[in-house]
Amino acid sequence: MCVRAPRLRLSSALSWANTWQGACLKLAPRTFLNRWGGSVANATGSRLAGKRVVVTRTLEQSELLSRELEARGATVRLVPLIRFAPPEDPAPFDAALRALGKFDWLFLTSQNVVRAIVDRCKSSNLSFPPERMPRHIAAVGLATAAAAEKAGMKVDHIARGERGRALAEELAPQLPNCAVLLARSDRANPDLPEALWQIGARVTEVVAYRTLALAGAAEQILDEIVRGEIDAVLFFSPSALVEKIGKDRLRQVSARVTCVAIGPVTASAFRAAGVERIIVSQQASVSGILEALSQCWSQEMQLGVKLG
Structure with missing residues (x-):
């Protein structure tokens, strides 16, 4: 039974x-935070100011994340890799x-x-x-x-x-x-x-x-990385990762920019491709992603080296 x-x-x-x-305020989306009087906007400092971040999702999927990144001074580019x-x-x-x-x-x-x-x-x-x-x-x-x-x-x-x-x-x-x-x-x-x-x-x-897959999206990101126009790329799923970019190019990307794997499944896809230089946000929440980025760039500022 x-x-x-x-x-x-x-x-x-x-x-x-x-x-x-x-803390639940670190994990919850804005709908919950507003209900309990919390605020995502104050979760981290201004370490994201001036950073150029590519979000590999559509606006519908990442509107809140984009808004919070921009509120911290980051420039956001939406380049969906999948549909x-x-x-x-x-x-x-x-x-x-x-x-x-x-x-x-x-x-x-x-x-x-x-x-x-x-x-x-x-x-x-x-x-x-x-x-x-x-x-x-x-x-x-x-x-x-x-x-x-x-x-x-x-x-x-x-x-x-x-x-x-x-x-x-x-x-x-x-x-x-x-x-x-x-x-x-x-x-x-x-x-x-x-x-x-x-x-x-x-x-x-x-x-x-x-x-x-969305044709041409991966090439667009790679071109911008080569030109030094991107500081970080956020990857949300294995489908948007190895299959669309390829293992060799993925390793090249990780050497040039901060690659952020959202969730353990995406992180595992990176490692399966032989890429270890990644930042992992264990939570897919907006605040979890912001915290992962903030901590990464905070360490870079303290050490004077590029992490990823």
């Missing part, structure tokens, strides 16, 4: 994050959305998944949130949980780890014989569904969106 999980309100989740992941598209065959995704109420758990591994679910419901004339939702919803990270809450979903569990597999590990006692819906990218790592199957969960895995 699938074990029923206690419902977790996001206000409680923030308190929980304070215990497990450090997202609906599944080639949306039928499995549509069927899963129509049957949401039949699942015990819905696992949300990124904000992109939340956006894909909402967009597909709208384009298919399905009400969202529907009258019947899965009994429980789990999310990877506070940013994903915030996106789910904004869309009208109630999150029961927020993973302590930043990898999707953390959901299987943390919820293992509750998942045997549970029906779990896993809607993700076509390029998603297979480790989460494999872990769920080993636990004994009944997994329905569907493609919610495709991850595609």
Whole structure:
């Protein structure tokens, strides 16, 4: 029998994050910070002033991050390396959305998944949130949980780890014989569904969106790096990294600018490519990224050398 999980309100989740992941104001997006009276803008000093930072995401995905970087005096260039598209065959995704109420758990591994679910419901004339939702919803990270809450979903569990597999590990006692819906990218790592199957969960895995390369974007960044016009590049996913730039060029890039890997999965992709000169932001939150950059450039100023 699938074990029923206690419902977790996001206000409680923030308190929980304070215990497990450090001060919650350092991790939470602006929607949470405003609610509890915090401010991202004062999280770090002005060590970013004058720095030229490339964000490899769209404005829709990085508006708050761009605004906070600019508030610290940085010049921001948005150069997305990838784009997202609906599944080639949306039928499995549509069927899963129509049957949401039949699942015990819905696992949300990124904000992109939340956006894909909402967009597909709208384009298919399905009400969202529907009258019947899965009994429980789990999310990877506070940013994903915030996106789910904004869309009208109630999150029961927020993973302590930043990898999707953390959901299987943390919820293992509750998942045997549970029906779990896993809607993700076509390029998603297979480790989460494999872990769920080993636990004994009944997994329905569907493609919610495709991850595609943007032609010419990587070359644009490389040209600007060669001309000395960039101080740092922020990478958010393995899909935007090795496959789009290449291992050899990636090592050349890391020798010239500060490369920031957002999250442990992206950091692992760097190391798999033989690149060790990186700065890692373990959290994908705005404040986590700002802190990683600030600490890096603070050390450079103190030591008089380039880190990365």
